[in-house]
Amino acid sequence: MLAARVILEQGIHVEGINFFTGFCVEGHTHAIRKRDRGRPKRNNSLWTAEQLGIKLHIVDIIEEYKEVLLNPRHGYGANLNPCLDCKIFMVKKAVEWIRNHEFDFIITGEVIGQRPMSQRKDTMPVVAHESGAEDLLLRPLCAKNLPMTKPEREGWVDRERLYDFSGRTRKPQMALAHSFGIEEYAQPAGGCCFLTDEQYSAKLADLWRHLGEKRYEFDDIMLLKVGRHIRPAANYKLIIAREEGEVNFLQGYRKEYPSLKTLSHTGPLALIDGDPSEEQIGQAAAIIARFSKGKMEQRVEVEITSPNGEARILSVKPLSPRELEKEWML
Amino acid sequence: MTRVKVDARRLLCPLPVIRVQDRAVEMDPGDEIEAICTDPGAMQDIPAWCRVHGHQILEKRKVENEYLIVVRIGDHHRE
Numbered sequence: 001m002l003a004a005r006v007i008l009e010q011g012i013h014v015e016g017i018n019f020f021t022g023f024c025v026e027g028h029t030h031a032i033r034k035r036d037r038g039r040p041k042r043n044n045s046l047w048t049a050e051q052l053g054i055k056l057h058i059v060d061i062i063e064e065y066k067e068v069l070l071n072p073r074h075g076y077g078a079n080l081n082p083c084l085d086c087k088i089f090m091v092k093k094a095v096e097w098i099r100n101h102e103f104d105f106i107i108t109g110e111v112i113g114q115r116p117m118s119q120r121k122d123t124m125p126v127v128a129h130e131s132g133a134e135d136l137l138l139r140p141l142c143a144k145n146l147p148m149t150k151p152e153r154e155g156w157v158d159r160e161r162l163y164d165f166s167g168r169t170r171k172p173q174m175a176l177a178h179s180f181g182i183e184e185y186a187q188p189a190g191g192c193c194f195l196t197d198e199q200y201s202a203k204l205a206d207l208w209r210h211l212g213e214k215r216y217e218f219d220d221i222m223l224l225k226v227g228r229h230i231r232p233a234a235n236y237k238l239i240i241a242r243e244e245g246e247v248n249f250l251q252g253y254r255k256e257y258p259s260l261k262t263l264s265h266t267g268p269l270a271l272i273d274g275d276p277s278e279e280q281i282g283q284a285a286a287i288i289a290r291f292s293k294g295k296m297e298q299r300v301e302v303e304i305t306s307p308n309g310e311a312r313i314l315s316v317k318p319l320s321p322r323e324l325e326k327e328w329m330l
Numbered sequence: 331m332t333r334v335k336v337d338a339r340r341l342l343c344p345l346p347v348i349r350v351q352d353r354a355v356e357m358d359p360g361d362e363i364e365a366i367c368t369d370p371g372a373m374q375d376i377p378a379w380c381r382v383h384g385h386q387i388l389e390k391r392k393v394e395n396e397y398l399i400v401v402r403i404g405d406h407h408r409e
């Protein structure tokens with residue numbers, strides 16, 4: 001937001017691009033989880049564009065992003081976040097975009113030393129080079145610490161009116177935002193991407209381990225965002241809704257996955273992902289019963305519905321807390 | 331004037347916006363897009379997208395469990 005504002009101040013036409021990888025936090029999570037509904041439901045990029053008075057283009061890169069996440073040349077960060085490869089890929093897409101739309105150069109809000117993996121002094125040129133942007137990539141907030149780019153050389157932008165921010169502190173950015181009259185300056189440090197989340201990454205790693213290879217479909221990564229995931233055996237796992245919003249969301253998947261629901265007592269909806277044996281279906285039902293209001297009862301009735309709508313009922317003894325193994329919880 | 335339908339049911343934001351946006355590329359000022367969504371977030375996001383691109387919202391309402399949003403492409407589209 002700030003980088004765009006700095007360039008707008010120089011009278012230059014700016015438009016925004018937002019890439020949707022499928023791992024973006026906002027939107028989905030708010031839509032799904034009821035407890036998050038108190039938070040602003042806005043799309044942050046659209047909101048920012050509106051504050052700046054610029055157009056915003058949202059680009060769906062879900063399919064192409066798979067290659068970035070599955071085989072990152074520069075590896076992962078603290079979790080399964082391939083930040084450096086991700087940046088390179090996004091700038092590369094931006095290069096394509098400016099060529100197709102007759103724009104002259106690209107700006108990003110990066111600041112040297114702000115993030116451990118992708119915003120170091122030595123990785124800045126890697127992004128510019130490997131994306132093919134080379135000297136068309138300008139970082140207005142730290143440009144003065146970096147070699148001159150074409151827009152500066154050609155006099156399209158005034159280098160003197162760019163900045164030399166560096167390091168993890170955000171104070172200079174806050175001060176600059178304040179001087180522009182920007183009061184709500186939201187720039188979360190990786191907080192907008194599920195791949196930086198430890199728990200999410202653990203669930204994704206579990207998915208790959210049990211698929212026997214690194215791959216995913218869009219539905220897989222959506223379902224990893226929702227519910228409690230329990231893997232009692234290598235060949236199946238349960239996704240259990242934790243609240244009403246998640247129940248509604250999981251309902252939409254009942255034609256693709258077998259589902260479980262307690263009948264005799266109030267309880268959550270759960271999906272089965274995998275191929276459990278008959279005995280394991282009984283085990284799954286006992287687990288679901290554990291999460292129902294009947295968890296202290298001797299028997300709980302659980303309905304199992306297959307994707308074609310066929311339903312049957314099992315009567316099970318809810319699992320005791322001791323039997324619910326810690327390692328099952330993802 | 332052309333009016334097209336965009337089925338964005340079961341898609342979560344920002345995908346409904348992306349579907350409408352990608353459809354708008356082929357359209358002319360005055361044309362209309364009727365989007366049907368199931369994610370209530372679209373009720374905020376599609377109008378926000380319209381505001382930044384200068385399009386107009388003609389209609390926005392809940393029909394049972396779905397949301398209907400009608401967009402009119404703005405006069406300065408493609409500029």
Ligand code: SF4
Pocket residue numbers: 081082083084086087118190193194195196
């Ligand atoms: S946090 Fe996520 S979106 Fe951001 S650079 Fe890293 S992988 Fe990409």
